[in-house]
Amino acid sequence: MARNGCAGSSPAPGTMFFVYILESQSTGRYYIGYSELPDRRLAEHNSGKVKSTRPFRPWVKVYVEQFTTESEAMSRERELKSKKSRTYLRRLIELTHHP
Secondary structure (H helix, E strand, O other): OOOOOOOOOOOOOOEEEEEEEEEOOOOOEEEEEEOOOHOOOOHHHHHHHOOOOOHHHOOEEEEEEEEOOHHHHHHHHHHHHHHHEEEEEEHHHHHOOOO
């Protein structure tokens, strides 16, 4: 299975893709990913199945965006990761919690 739980398979019609930001409750670190099933993916991060996030558990989902295609989600994931700015991510998260 691919690292995000969705690459390599043909999605069913109407399938949605989600870009998510997780925050480590132990360190405050952010993790950005994408998946068809973000809640299941969060469970995988918290159960230790994802090597890169295992040391920073537990994680909480703090931000989600929805896309109609996997390529859109992948592009947005890359865009967010390229920012490399905690300040940018924090502002993005705050905007969704305080319109």
